[in-house]
Amino acid sequence: MARSFSVRAQPGFTTVALICFFLLYLPIATLVVYAFNAGTSIAIWEGFSLRWFHQAWNNSQVIDASIRSVQIATAAAILATICATMAALATTRTRAYRGLTAKYAFINAPLMVPEIVTAVALLIVFSRVKIATGYSGLGYLILAHTAFCIPFAYLPIRARLEAMDLSLETAAADLYATRWQAFRRVTLPLLWPGILAGLMLAFVISLDDVVITEFVKSGGQDTLPTYMLGQLRRVVTPEMNAISTVFLAISILIVTVFFFISRKRDV
C-alpha cells in the first residue's frame, strides 16, 4: 500500500474542484451565451442570433470607445514597458546598496496604493494642469495609464533579468562589445520574452481600467469599459454581452499568442 501522496486522492477533491470551476466560469459562460440571444433580455433565452454583435458593430459610440481604448492601451503599454525595462536594468545590474529595497517599493507602489486614491489625486492635479495649459487631449489618460502599468510591466522583466547569467554581459564586454552593443546583441534578445510579457500585461491592464479612467477622462473621452459602465446605468441589452464577449475573445487571443511566443523563445 505504499502509494505516493497525491492531493487528487484526498476525499472530496473532485467536488471542491468542480465547485470552484463552476463558480469561476458559470457567470462568464452565461454572459457569453446570452450575447447570442435573439431577444432583448439578458435572462430569458429566445433563440440564437448575431443581432447584438451587429448592433454593437454599427454603434459608433462603441467603435469610438474601442478605438480610444486601444490607442491609450498601446501608447501606455509601450511607454510603461520602456520605463519598466530601464528600471529593471537599473535595479538588477548593480551591486546591492542601501536604498535599493526602497526603490523596489517605490516602483511597485502603484500595486499597493488603492486605485481610488491615485484616481482622486490625478483628478486634482490634472484639472489644474488642464486649466493652466488649455490642453485636454488623450495625453492625460495615457500618462495616468502609463504610471499604473509600470509595475505590471516591471515584474516579468525583472524576473527575467534576475534569471539571466550576469557573466553573459561580462563576456560580451570581454569580446569587444561596447555597452550598447552588449545590450543590443546579448541582453535585449535574451530579455525579449520578459519584455513581451510585460508589454502584454500592461496592455491588458490598461484596456481593463475603469476607476482611474473614469476620474481622469475629459468629456467625450470614454474608453470601452467606461462606456459600458455608463450604459449599464440605463438599459441593459445583450449588446453589453456581445461587447464583453469580443473583449474576452481578444484577451484570450493575446494571452495565447504570448504563450506561444515565449515558449518558442525559451527553447
Added chain:
Amino acid sequence: MPSAAGCDDNQRSRQKERDVFSGVIVPEKPDRNAIEVRGVSKRFGIGENAFKALDNVSVTIRENEFFTLLGPSGCGKTTLLRLIAGFDFPTEGQIMLHGQDIAPLPPFKRPVNTVFQSYALFPHMTVGQNIGFGLEMLGKPKAEVKARVDQMLRLVRMEALKDRRTSQISGGQQQRVALARALAPSPKVLLLDEPLSALDYKLRKEMQSELKRLQTETGITFIFVTHDQEEALTMSDRIAVMSAGKILQVGAPWEIYDRPADRFVADFIGETNFLPGTLGAIENGRTTVTLSSGAMLPATLAEGYVPNGPATIVVRPEHARAIREGGDLRGQVENIVYFGTDTHIHVRLDDRNLFTVRQQNSRSRDCGFVVGDAVGVAIAPDGAQVLKD
C-alpha cells in the same frame, strides 16, 4: 601553427602578415613581458569594513608563457584575473600590457580575452555565432569572420557542431566553444578562470593536454587560475602561489614543489612533513639540522631566508624511506593507505609528530609493514629543507 623562432626580424614581420593568427603578437624579443602587475591593491567596501582582496601585488608574466595563479578560494587569484580583464579596476597600482598601462581601460578596449568558469556562452546564438562574436564586434568583414570561425572550429575539433545551439552540446564541447570564442580575436593574453572545474576527472585530464596544445599552437600567453595544485604543476611554465591577497612565490613547477619559499607554499603544494629542529652553522645556504631524536641531517635553506632560533624542516614523503632498523627518526606505523601507484605509510614518531612516507608499489610484494610495527624513517641526503614559518 608555424613557430616564429629562429627567424630574423624582417622575416618575422613578413610572416606575421601571412600568419592566419595575424593579430597575435609574435614576440620581437623572445623574453618580452606580456603583463606586468605593479603594486596592485584592490579593496572592496570602504572604511573599516573594507576587504583587501589584493595587497600590493607585483608580478611579471612573460610572452608566450603558460602562467598559473594558484591558491585556495578567497586568496585573490580571481580578483587579479578580473583586474587584468578589466571587469574590475584596481584601487592602487598599474597593470602594464606590453608596456602600456591598461588598468583604466574598459574590458572592450583590452586585447585580452577570457574563458569563464561558467563558460558564459550566449544561449541565443549558435556555436559558430558565439565564436564569431568578438571578431564581429571588432568590425571585421563577414568573409574574414567566417574563415576565422571555421579555422577555430578546426582548432578545437568541433567542425560538425557549427550550427548547433550551445544548449544542445555537452559540457566538454561547451568548454571547447568557450576556448575557441576567446581565442578567435587573437588576444595578446588569454585569461582562464578555473575553466576545468565543472568537468569530470577524465574529461579534465583530456582538456588539460588540449589546453597545453592550444597554447603551444597559438603562441598566446595564457594566464590560468586554479585551486588545483596538480593541474598547476602539470600544465604551467611558471606558477604564482597566492594566499590572503598576496603572492607568496613565483617560479617554475619544480621550484614551487622542491624549493618552497615558506610553510604555506610547502603545505599547499603536494604532501609535506614538517619537523621541528635546531640549526647548526650556516654556510652557502646549507646547514646541519639536529632533530628531536638527536639525528643530524644536512639541509638547504629557502632562498633569501636568514633564520634565527628554532626552525621548521620540511621533508616530502617520497624523500624518505621506511626501514626496520635504524633510521633518522623512530616511530610506530599508525596507518597504511594504498594509492595504486604507491603506498603511504603514516608513522607516529616518538616525539608524537606524524610523518608520512611514500613508497613505490611493486606487483611482487606488499609494503612490508603492518599497523603497529616499530619503524625507522630514513631521510634522503638532499631531502630536508629549512623553511620560513
